[in-house]
Amino acid sequence: MRKRESAVITAVEKYGKERKNLLPVLQEVKQVKNYLSRSDISEIAAEMGLSSAHVYGVASFYHFLDLKVRGQNIIWVCKTISCYMRGSNDIMLALEDALKIKVGETTSDGKFTLLQTNCIGWCHKGPAILINDQPYTDLTPEKVIQIVDEYYKK
Amino acid sequence: MAKQKLKRVDLIFSQDCSCRDILAAAFSKSKEEIIQMLIDSGLKGRGGAGFPTGLKWKMAAEENSNRKYVICNADEGEPGTFKDREILDRVALKVLGGMALCAYVIGAREGFIYLRHEYRFLIPKLEKMMETFHKWMDEFDLDFRVKLFMGSGAYVCGEETSLIESMEGKRGEPRNKPPYPTNNGYLGKPTVVNNVETLVYTMMIVRIGADEFKNMGIEGSSGSKLFSVSGDTPKAGIYEIEMGMTLEDFVKEFGDGDTKAVQVGGASGFCVPRKRFKETTIGYQGGLKGFSLPTGGSMMIFNSSRSMYNVLHNYLEFFEEESCGQCTPCRVGCQQLLKGIEAIKRGEKSHKYLNDLLRLAETMKLTAKCGLGQSVGNSFSSIVENFREEMIY
Numbered sequence: 001m002r003k004r005e006s007a008v009i010t011a012v013e014k015y016g017k018e019r020k021n022l023l024p025v026l027q028e029v030k031q032v033k034n035y036l037s038r039s040d041i042s043e044i045a046a047e048m049g050l051s052s053a054h055v056y057g058v059a060s061f062y063h064f065l066d067l068k069v070r071g072q073n074i075i076w077v078c079k080t081i082s083c084y085m086r087g088s089n090d091i092m093l094a095l096e097d098a099l100k101i102k103v104g105e106t107t108s109d110g111k112f113t114l115l116q117t118n119c120i121g122w123c124h125k126g127p128a129i130l131i132n133d134q135p136y137t138d139l140t141p142e143k144v145i146q147i148v149d150e151y152y153k154k
Numbered sequence: 155m156a157k158q159k160l161k162r163v164d165l166i167f168s169q170d171c172s173c174r175d176i177l178a179a180a181f182s183k184s185k186e187e188i189i190q191m192l193i194d195s196g197l198k199g200r201g202g203a204g205f206p207t208g209l210k211w212k213m214a215a216e217e218n219s220n221r222k223y224v225i226c227n228a229d230e231g232e233p234g235t236f237k238d239r240e241i242l243d244r245v246a247l248k249v250l251g252g253m254a255l256c257a258y259v260i261g262a263r264e265g266f267i268y269l270r271h272e273y274r275f276l277i278p279k280l281e282k283m284m285e286t287f288h289k290w291m292d293e294f295d296l297d298f299r300v301k302l303f304m305g306s307g308a309y310v311c312g313e314e315t316s317l318i319e320s321m322e323g324k325r326g327e328p329r330n331k332p333p334y335p336t337n338n339g340y341l342g343k344p345t346v347v348n349n350v351e352t353l354v355y356t357m358m359i360v361r362i363g364a365d366e367f368k369n370m371g372i373e374g375s376s377g378s379k380l381f382s383v384s385g386d387t388p389k390a391g392i393y394e395i396e397m398g399m400t401l402e403d404f405v406k407e408f409g410d411g412d413t414k415a416v417q418v419g420g421a422s423g424f425c426v427p428r429k430r431f432k433e434t435t436i437g438y439q440g441g442l443k444g445f446s447l448p449t450g451g452s453m454m455i456f457n458s459s460r461s462m463y464n465v466l467h468n469y470l471e472f473f474e475e476e477s478c479g480q481c482t483p484c485r486v487g488c489q490q491l492l493k494g495i496e497a498i499k500r501g502e503k504s505h506k507y508l509n510d511l512l513r514l515a516e517t518m519k520l521t522a523k524c525g526l527g528q529s530v531g532n533s534f535s536s537i538v539e540n541f542r543e544e545m546i547y
Contacts, residue, residue: 020341022323027304050323061325061478063307064271080233081468082384082454118309118472120272121236123382123454124390133274 007032008043017048022058026065035066063117071106071113073151076130080119083126087140091127092116094141098148111152160403161396163370163378165358166351167244173251173357174290180360181294185215185259192356194364196376201227201312201349202419202450203525204438207356210346213336214260217344224256224265225340225347226300229317231270231309232420233472234452237380238350240392242269242276245354246283250300252353254291255360256346257298265300266340268317271307309476313524314347316478327480328524351380351451372398375437385417385455386410397438401431404453412457415540420452421469422529425462425536462541463499466534470495473530484527487518491534495545505546508538 011028015021025044030036036059045052059065066074077092092103095114099107106113122128125137129144136147180188192208199205214222226249230238241249253265269276284300291298308326311317315329318340339345348356355377359367368376375397384390387408405413415427418436424447426434438448456465470492479485494511497503515531522528538545 019323020321023306023320024304027306054324058323058325061308062271062305065306079468080472081465082234084464084468085385085460117272117307118476119231119233119235121230121239121270123234123236123384124392126384130272135272135275 006043008040008047012044012047019048019050022048022050022055023062026055026059030065034072035069069106072111073131074113074115075148076115076117076120077103078118078120078122078126078128078130079116080123082119082123083128086126088127090141091129091139091144094144095148098145112148160399160407161370163394163396165362165378166241166248166354166380166394169245171361173247176357176361177251177254177290177294180255181258181296188255188259188360189215191359191364195359195367196371196374197352197355197359197367198375198438199349200351200355200379200450202232202422202448204448207348207352210336210348211256211259213334214344214346217260217337219344221264221341221343222260222262223340223343223345224253224260224262225314225317225321225345226253226265226267226350226353227312227314227317227347228267228269228273228350229305229312230273230350231312232422232450232452233469234384234417234420234454235382235450236384237382237392237451239273239276241350241354241380242273242280246280247287248354248357249350250283250287252348252356253300254287254296254298255356256348256353258296260344260346262346263297263299265298266303266321267300268303268305268311268321270305270311274304277302308478309472310478310524310526313526316524317347318345325478327478328526330523349450370396372435372437379451381449381451381453383408383453383455385453386413386457386460387455397436399436401426401434401436404436405431405455408453409455410457412459413455414458414460415456415462417452417454417456417465417533418447419449419532420454421472421533422526423447423449423452424532425465425540427540462537462544463495466495466537466545467492469533469537470530473526477526481521481523481527483518483521484523484530487514487522487527488530490514491530498546505542508542508545512538 007029011025015024041055042052045055099112103114122137127139128137189208189212197207311320311326313328316326320326335345371377378394378396381393389408415425417425474488474492477484477488515534519528519531
């Protein structure tokens with residue numbers, strides 16, 4: 001019989017079935033599949049011998065384990081007071097304007113999702129954003145549009 | 155009250171000695187000697203809670219167990235704090251060195267760096283450093299390996315027991331204490347959880363000696379500490395300063411000439427208004443009451459153009475989102491404090507309602523399960539009491 005293949009099985013084989021590996025497994029499946037669907041959650045639960053409720057409970061606890069379909073690139077704008085004082089609002093407005101979406105939404109071509117997040121640790125160089133894993137700091141509305149353009153071209 | 159002039163220090167980022175040499179010197183000492191050295195130095199946890207580091211290591215060392223763990227808490231999430239990112243970026247080997255010291259002292263073979271998701275960009279660099287570090291471990295014949303464990307975005311996981319829960323594949327909900335992690339930690343085994351900066355200081359204490367470290371700072375708060383300075387300041391950045399400075403000296407150095415308040419310790423810390431700068435020192439002695447403030451190093455400066463209502467509103471939104479929801483005082487309390495100040499601002503509630511909210515904040519301090527819920531009242535009460543009119547009009 002042909003061996004079953006899926007992102008979940010690969011991740012569980014890589015990290016192991018013990019419960020302590022649940023977070024790395026969820027992180028990896030999310031990375032490969034863009035988000036965690038209900039069927040991914042059930043499959044992870046079955047493979048690791050946990051209840052779906054437990055796996056869903058854990059996945060929904062953490063901000064960066066997305067349970068909704070996301071764009072290819074996720075833009076996280078820091079909304080903490082220190083970035084706000086340095087103009088994060090203008091950055092958000094520039095992004096909403098350029099991408100033609102509101103915060104929380106995904107562009108129709110599926111390239112970008114625009115979200116907010118709490119302090120990302122660049123308060124001295126705000127306003128700051130993360131695009132996927134990459135931080136960008138000391139932003140101006142012009143600069144952030146340029147950066148997003150680069151991602152469009154990729 | 156003990157005071158200390160603002161004195162810059164250069165220990166954390168100094169490159170004047172190799173970590174390998176420090177470790178070689180450390181491993182020639184006995185475990186007891188190292189513990190005694192840390193206790194003599196007076197080093198307290200630099201994450202903000204301020205537990206004596208030597209004592210923590212001693213407690214874990216005295217546990218009888220075949221497995222023990224060292225965890226570096228790099229889940230830096232307090233608004234206004236960015237020092238741990240800088241440390242991991244520039245001197246990661248010192249952090250790993252501190253973990254090796256701890257492993258040697260308590261008898262651990264496995265260690266983890268719990269790195270927050272927002273710092274994923276550091277992974278390639280850290281992996282390279284870990285490779286060098288593991289070679290050293292082989293050369294020293296110390297059976298110790300460090301792995302990275304990634305967080306996924308939860309402020310509360312900076313609390314050590316919820317960090318451990320998270321590593322065990324659960325929601326990051328804090329545990330009841332006791333038992334403490336030194337006795338019953340990761341997978342039920344004795345575990346030391348130390349902040350990134352604390353681990354670096356253990357290395358520096360081995361290098362400069364307990365006396366020299368203790369000579370810095372003030373009684374009860376020895377040594378130096380990194381401060382993350384942000385807000386209305388021409389000098390935003392990271393500075394290593396001796397413990398015990400007054401806020402007056404701090405504002406003189408970092409303010410923009412129009413400072414109205416400083417938030418010491420981030421959203422979970424205290425807001426100090428201008429009239430109290432002179433009498434407020436930064437240090438651990440005196441605990442959480444009075445005018446000596448402990449901090450993880452977040453220093454946000456606000457000038458007179460800022461609305462303290464906006465500041466408080468931002469902090470409350472943060473807490474409302476980051477509360478793990480496990481205990482009622484914190485889950486419901488955060489929501490009600492936020493709703494409450496909004497209602498007062500809109501004029502739907504009388505200003506007297508602020509007194510009810512202050513009592514609620516006090517109740518949360520007494521009844522919330524962990525440090526998150528207990529400290530919401532710190533910023534709430536200190537902002538409302540000092541800037542009451544800004545909350546109403």
